[in-house]
Amino acid sequence: MQEKTMRTKPTSSGAQDKPKANDPCGQRTSGMGTAAEVPGMVRMRKTKPFFERPSASRTAGTAVLGSASSSAPPGLVEALAQAGLGGTAASEAALRHVAERRAEELVEHLEEVVGEGKLLDAGWLQMGKEEIRKKLAEIFTGYLLEIHQIVQVSDVFNDLSVPCRTWRRPWADALVAAHHARQLWAPHLAVAQDFSQLNALGLGCIVLDGMVPPQLAADAHAELEQMAQDGKLSDFSQSTCNPGSRHLWLRFAGPGSDGDGLVPPALATLGDALAGLPGALEERAREVQLSSPRLRIVPNLMAATYGPGSHYVPHKDMYSGGSCGFENTRMLTILCYLNPHWRPGDGGELRVFNTLREAPASPGPGRRVPELLQITADHSESTTTTSHGEAFVDVEPLLGRIVIFRSREVWHGIQPSKAPRRWAVTLWVLADGQPE
Numbered sequence: 001m002q003e004k005t006m007r008t009k010p011t012s013s014g015a016q017d018k019p020k021a022n023d024p025c026g027q028r029t030s031g032m033g034t035a036a037e038v039p040g041m042v043r044m045r046k047t048k049p050f051f052e053r054p055s056a057s058r059t060a061g062t063a064v065l066g067s068a069s070s071s072a073p074p075g076l077v078e079a080l081a082q083a084g085l086g087g088t089a090a091s092e093a094a095l096r097h098v099a100e101r102r103a104e105e106l107v108e109h110l111e112e113v114v115g116e117g118k119l120l121d122a123g124w125l126q127m128g129k130e131e132i133r134k135k136l137a138e139i140f141t142g143y144l145l146e147i148h149q150i151v152q153v154s155d156v157f158n159d160l161s162v163p164c165r166t167w168r169r170p171w172a173d174a175l176v177a178a179h180h181a182r183q184l185w186a187p188h189l190a191v192a193q194d195f196s197q198l199n200a201l202g203l204g205c206i207v208l209d210g211m212v213p214p215q216l217a218a219d220a221h222a223e224l225e226q227m228a229q230d231g232k233l234s235d236f237s238q239s240t241c242n243p244g245s246r247h248l249w250l251r252f253a254g255p256g257s258d259g260d261g262l263v264p265p266a267l268a269t270l271g272d273a274l275a276g277l278p279g280a281l282e283e284r285a286r287e288v289q290l291s292s293p294r295l296r297i298v299p300n301l302m303a304a305t306y307g308p309g310s311h312y313v314p315h316k317d318m319y320s321g322g323s324c325g326f327e328n329t330r331m332l333t334i335l336c337y338l339n340p341h342w343r344p345g346d347g348g349e350l351r352v353f354n355t356l357r358e359a360p361a362s363p364g365p366g367r368r369v370p371e372l373l374q375i376t377a378d379h380s381e382s383t384t385t386t387s388h389g390e391a392f393v394d395v396e397p398l399l400g401r402i403v404i405f406r407s408r409e410v411w412h413g414i415q416p417s418k419a420p421r422r423w424a425v426t427l428w429v430l431a432d433g434q435p436e
């Protein structure tokens with residue numbers, strides 16, 4: 001378990017190193033699958049939930065209505081609860097019915113919804129009641145359908161994810177040391193103890209070699225090659241961020257993973273073991289009284305491959321939905337490289353940049369998520385500022401090498417690959433915004 005074989009270049013390497021302003025590269029933009037399939041796509045809670053389940057005791061909602069108001073339509077959430085439709089099973093027709101009924105009620109109390117700072121501006125008082133009723137019904141229906149979608153996705157996510165402290169693995173517990181936790185969460189402290197090139201960049205990033213049994217890594221590599229041959233990979237990415245890359249998702253545990261034969265054994269074992277790392281890191285941090293965020297595991301690995309010429313421009317793994325107001329909650333990126341034949345000159349190194357001072361990157365507070373389920377490629381506001389510096393370290397994608405870094409801070413990219421297929425599996429570890 002040592003850090004080794006990294007090359008450092010002190011200067012910028014030109015255009016490829018510079019992300020464009022408005023760089024939409026925080027996530028691959030093709031073949032992303034559904035929100036529920038992609039770790040980190042939904043949860044945005046930290047201390048303040050962006051969305052709370054409808055409940056009778058709640059009088060105001062969060063700002064999901066957007067254009068019409070910054071608060072929930074008066075009484076609508078209560079009406080939903082009274083109709084027994086707070087769960088995920090409500091049909092669209094039932095939600096429309098609740099919305100219509102509430103609109104009818106409110107037309108008799110226009111002062112609650114029309115006027116300065118209210119749901120509809122004072123101009124609406126010029127309209128007839130029927131027109132106002134229709135407008136309210138339309139707004140309410142949109143609101144209910146939106147929050148209903150969020151509840152559904154949130155439920156799926158919660159079913160799929162667990163706090164990392166419940167995913168402890170002896171393998172990871174034995175291998176993770178306190179200094180790893182320091183390197184990750186307090187790099188400024190770690191620098192004093194460890195003068196590695198990576199630490200010198202002042203990042204939260206660690207490289208671990210010799211942890212994955214070589215045979216397991218080789219088997220996992222063979223399984224990926226087989227899956228590629230069997231046509232399981234996505235199409236080639238057309239994105240300017242990571243042109244030519246291909247990927248597939250491997251749900252190695254939990255609902256949807258059993259008996260479907262989609263995750264071959266070595267990859268499943270590897271995923272299960274990697275998922276033990278955050279819990280071990282959290283525990284080590286606790287032991288040395290280091291403050292670190294609580295984390296959550298989604299047992300879903302992404303395997304990605306880069307062929308000749310394909311690369312990934314500098315980016316961070318945290319991204320937001322830009323105009324959608326969506327933001328992921330990725331906290332840690334855990335990579336494991338699976339390239340038994342990698343040689344110097346094959347390219348595909350992970351380039352890790354030093355990071356300039358930026359605003360603290362914690363999961364955002366409540367945001368609008370109107371297009372939540374349609375998220376495809378709108379990550380355009382994720383990286384509006386180019387805040388990595390000139391220095392970088394290239395990390396070779398060697399068989400079994402594990403790299404862990406802070407998704408929200410660390411700028412990284414992949415150098416153009418020259419090898420036929422450069423493989424990595426990634427586990428994104430999410431913030432745990434659940435109450436204590």
Ligand SMILES: O=C(O)CCC(=O)C(=O)O
Pocket residue numbers: 026304312317335349350412413414424426
């Ligand atoms: O494979 C790697 O080295 C990094 C991949 C990456 O940055 C990503 O998928 O976001």
Ligand SMILES: [Fe+2]
Pocket residue numbers: 315316317412
């Ligand atoms: Fe990345």
